[in-house]
Amino acid sequence: MSGSSPDLQTAGGVSPSTLEYDAVLLAGFGGPEGPDEVMPFLRNVTRGRGIPDERLVEVSHHYQALDGISPINEQNRRLRAALQAELERRGVRVPVLWGNRNWAPFIADVVAQAARDGQVRLLGLATSAYSSYSSCRQYREDFGLALQSTGLVGTVRIDKVRPYHDRPGFIDPFIDGAKAAVAQALSAGLALEDLELVFTTHSIPMTMAASAGSASLGDHTPTGAYVDQHLAVCGVVASALESWFGRPLSWQLAYQSRSGPPSMPWLEPDVNDVISGLPALGRRGVVVIPVGFVSDHVEVVWDLDNEALDTATSLGLWFHRVATPGTDPRFVSALVDLLMDRLEPALAPPRISATGCPARPDFCAAQCCVNARGPKPTTAAVDSAADWQQLDVDPARLAASGIRNAP
Numbered sequence: 001m002s003g004s005s006p007d008l009q010t011a012g013g014v015s016p017s018t019l020e021y022d023a024v025l026l027a028g029f030g031g032p033e034g035p036d037e038v039m040p041f042l043r044n045v046t047r048g049r050g051i052p053d054e055r056l057v058e059v060s061h062h063y064q065a066l067d068g069i070s071p072i073n074e075q076n077r078r079l080r081a082a083l084q085a086e087l088e089r090r091g092v093r094v095p096v097l098w099g100n101r102n103w104a105p106f107i108a109d110v111v112a113q114a115a116r117d118g119q120v121r122l123l124g125l126a127t128s129a130y131s132s133y134s135s136c137r138q139y140r141e142d143f144g145l146a147l148q149s150t151g152l153v154g155t156v157r158i159d160k161v162r163p164y165h166d167r168p169g170f171i172d173p174f175i176d177g178a179k180a181a182v183a184q185a186l187s188a189g190l191a192l193e194d195l196e197l198v199f200t201t202h203s204i205p206m207t208m209a210a211s212a213g214s215a216s217l218g219d220h221t222p223t224g225a226y227v228d229q230h231l232a233v234c235g236v237v238a239s240a241l242e243s244w245f246g247r248p249l250s251w252q253l254a255y256q257s258r259s260g261p262p263s264m265p266w267l268e269p270d271v272n273d274v275i276s277g278l279p280a281l282g283r284r285g286v287v288v289i290p291v292g293f294v295s296d297h298v299e300v301v302w303d304l305d306n307e308a309l310d311t312a313t314s315l316g317l318w319f320h321r322v323a324t325p326g327t328d329p330r331f332v333s334a335l336v337d338l339l340m341d342r343l344e345p346a347l348a349p350p351r352i353s354a355t356g357c358p359a360r361p362d363f364c365a366a367q368c369c370v371n372a373r374g375p376k377p378t379t380a381a382v383d384s385a386a387d388w389q390q391l392d393v394d395p396a397r398l399a400a401s402g403i404r405n406a407p
């Protein structure tokens, strides 16, 4: 693709000097890339989170079964390249950097290098589409902690693109995958009423689900914004299938990859329990649609393609797991639309929502997705504590640091 893109200067492309940011920072979860990296990675993920050791050992087996290599970093390298190519195609000259929360390349190291390169206004983009502490605020905290640990508070500013579950470019790949799966089931001799669509997402503690989003935005409903946003996405997929196949399909939202101690309530039902109950409902097949995730990483390929598949197979159920958006061009394009909202508001396409959920604000509201464990530095929220307020880079501190802005 890059070979065919026009020269940005002669094409009158936009470059950082006219953009609101110097670089985009794709923020991933991170994963190990070799057997020796598995336990240190798991300790990074669970530090201070009260996850029992037995659970860590169990999860390490999932990674070791894949030779200690999570596919997630490679997926994010590809997503980074796809975002860069799509920005170039649109004539927008801005580097896309990539850093992880839990494994190398760490966000702090990437931010330090960005600052050395003169990139002091960074626009974060998380590989997570929904509101909650784990899926949104924790990325903002990792930005805040990165600025703290590198001494770049007040010198570098890191904003964050809002949660994007409502974008058609995120949802359409799930719709296509689910249509194809149902068509396959039909050609395997099943009828529509034999099938259950089981949507899945990461389980989180009930307390985290209750505090997702912000009270001032009306997010603290009885189910909470995390669950509400997922149900809205499931509804869009289910109604697209209903129009396509001419009658409604039975569906439900299930949760996967729970990790806390049994004494702590997490979102239920578990996907395996849901599948186990399907024969009693008269179902003969299941289409699993992992709407909670953007790529086919370990939680998808292990927890669904192994565990959930085993559960279904042992009951004689037909099983198909739908792919996540990954680098589907529609998803990449939707992410670039979101970036354009912030990079060059004048050129940004209209903000469209497929779900009816109102678009999230560019800066998180007060106390958004707050975590009971207590405050950590954050960025990209209206209440990011004064010292961490990144809405504007302080010119005096910028000058004193010797860092220059990108030319």
Ligand SMILES: CC1=C(CCC(=O)O)c2cc3nc(cc4[nH]c(cc5[nH]c(cc1n2)c(C)c5CCC(=O)O)c(CCC(=O)O)c4C)C(CCC(=O)O)=C3C
Residues within 6 Å of the ligand: 029, 030, 031, 032, 042, 045, 046, 049, 051, 055, 056, 059, 070, 071, 072, 127, 128, 129, 132, 134, 135, 202, 203, 204, 205, 257, 258, 259, 260, 292, 297, 298, 299
């Ligand atoms: C909401 C959510 C997402 C979706 C949003 C997003 O994508 O950000 C997500 C994604 C992911 N979770 C992942 C891996 C893990 N999550 C863990 C633990 C936890 N996840 C939680 C929530 C979420 N997790 C929570 C509340 C915990 C308990 C500990 C804590 O409160 O933080 C653990 C510890 C061991 C265990 O599973 O118990 C691991 C290894 C990987 C990488 C997969 C790979 O390597 O390919 C990915 C993409």
Ligand SMILES: [Fe+2]
Residues within 6 Å of the ligand: 202, 257
């Ligand atoms: Fe997780």
